[in-house]
Amino acid sequence: MASIKDVAAAAGVSVATVSRVLNAHPSVSADARTRVLAAVDALGYRPNAVARSLRTDQTHTLGLVISDVLNPYFTELARSVEEEARALGYSVIIGNADERPELQDHHVRNLLDRRIDGLLVSPTDGGSPLMLDAVRAGTPMVFVDRWIPGVDVPVVRADGRAAVRDLVAHLYGLGHRRLAIIAGPAATTTGSERVEAFRAALAEYGIPLPDAYIGQGDFQAESGRRVTEGFLDLPRPPEVVFAADNLMALGALDAVRARGLRVPDDIALAAFDDIPWFVHTDPPVTAIAQPTGELGRAAVRALADRIEGRAPRSVTLPARLVVRRSCGAPAQPQSPSPVQRSTS
Missing domain, CATH: 1.10.260.40 (lambda repressor-like DNA-binding domains)
Structure with missing residues (x-):
C-alpha cells in the first residue's frame, strides 16, 4: 500500500x-x-484512519446500540441511521442488546473503548450506571425510541398517544368492549407509556382495564404467545388483544391459531409498531405505525450537532393508526375520520 x-x-x-x-x-x-x-x-x-484519529481525537464513527436486531422496527431504524450517518461523513458500529441490559452495557463499553465520536442508544432498562457515567463524562449521546427519565440527553422518539386513542375509537366503533393489552417491560419507557396511553384511551369510553387484561410481555414473540394463551384461558376472554410491539403481536397470532380460532372472527388483534409483514398476514393486522426512518435520521442529526458543537434538540414525531382487517369490519358505513385506512 x-x-x-x-x-x-x-x-x-x-x-x-x-x-x-x-x-x-x-x-x-x-x-x-x-x-x-x-x-x-x-x-x-x-x-490511515487510526493515525488520523490519534491526531485529531476524532474517529468519525458513531455507535448504535439497539434493543433487538431481529425486530423489524429496529432493523429499519438501524438502516436509516447508517444512511444518514454516511451522508454526514460518519461510519456506524452497531451492537445488538437482545433486550438484555448486561449485553447492552457490554456493547456500550466496547464502543467507548473504540473511541467513537458519539453514541445512539435505545435503552433496554430504566438506568445503566455505565451509560450514566458516560453521560457525566461528556460522551455525546442521543436516546432514540426509548430513553432514561431524568437524564439530560436529547431524545428522538415517536408519540403514540393520539394513535392509541384512534385505535380505541376504532375498536369501540366496531362494538368491542373487552380489550386487553400485552405490555412491554415496565422498566422501559415505551413499555410503561403504551399501557398508560391504552388505559387513558379506554377511560374516555368508560371501559376499565382490569389486571386480568394486562399481560406482561418482553417485546419478544414467545411472550406474546404465552400472554395470549393466558387471555384465552380466562372465564371471559377479551374480545381484542392489543400487543405493545410487533413481535408480541405475531406471537399472539400464533397462539390464537394454535387454539383453532380465527382473527378477527373469534378474537381481534392489533399491534404497536407496523411492519411490512402485517400486510401479508391472514388477516392483515391493524397497527400503529411509527415514522421509523425519520426517527433514525433525526437521531443522527441530533448526535452530529452535539459532536460538532451545535446545540442538539430532542425530537418527537407523531405515530399514526393504519386500519386493516384484524379487528373486524364496520357493520355499516362509517363517516369519514382522520384515521388513515389501508386498502389491505
Whole structure:
C-alpha cells in the first residue's frame, strides 16, 4: 500500500503539504493541490484512519446500540441511521442488546473503548450506571425510541398517544368492549407509556382495564404467545388483544391459531409498531405505525450537532393508526375520520 511519503514524492511536495491537502487546509496553492490529488489517485493512497484519529481525537464513527436486531422496527431504524450517518461523513458500529441490559452495557463499553465520536442508544432498562457515567463524562449521546427519565440527553422518539386513542375509537366503533393489552417491560419507557396511553384511551369510553387484561410481555414473540394463551384461558376472554410491539403481536397470532380460532372472527388483534409483514398476514393486522426512518435520521442529526458543537434538540414525531382487517369490519358505513385506512 502506498504511504503518504510515496504521495509526497510523486507530487514533488513535502509530507506536510500532502497532509494539508488531505485535510482541506486553505494554505495550499492550487497547483500543489492538483498534483497531490493526482498522485493520491494514481497510487491508490488511502489515509490511515487510526493515525488520523490519534491526531485529531476524532474517529468519525458513531455507535448504535439497539434493543433487538431481529425486530423489524429496529432493523429499519438501524438502516436509516447508517444512511444518514454516511451522508454526514460518519461510519456506524452497531451492537445488538437482545433486550438484555448486561449485553447492552457490554456493547456500550466496547464502543467507548473504540473511541467513537458519539453514541445512539435505545435503552433496554430504566438506568445503566455505565451509560450514566458516560453521560457525566461528556460522551455525546442521543436516546432514540426509548430513553432514561431524568437524564439530560436529547431524545428522538415517536408519540403514540393520539394513535392509541384512534385505535380505541376504532375498536369501540366496531362494538368491542373487552380489550386487553400485552405490555412491554415496565422498566422501559415505551413499555410503561403504551399501557398508560391504552388505559387513558379506554377511560374516555368508560371501559376499565382490569389486571386480568394486562399481560406482561418482553417485546419478544414467545411472550406474546404465552400472554395470549393466558387471555384465552380466562372465564371471559377479551374480545381484542392489543400487543405493545410487533413481535408480541405475531406471537399472539400464533397462539390464537394454535387454539383453532380465527382473527378477527373469534378474537381481534392489533399491534404497536407496523411492519411490512402485517400486510401479508391472514388477516392483515391493524397497527400503529411509527415514522421509523425519520426517527433514525433525526437521531443522527441530533448526535452530529452535539459532536460538532451545535446545540442538539430532542425530537418527537407523531405515530399514526393504519386500519386493516384484524379487528373486524364496520357493520355499516362509517363517516369519514382522520384515521388513515389501508386498502389491505
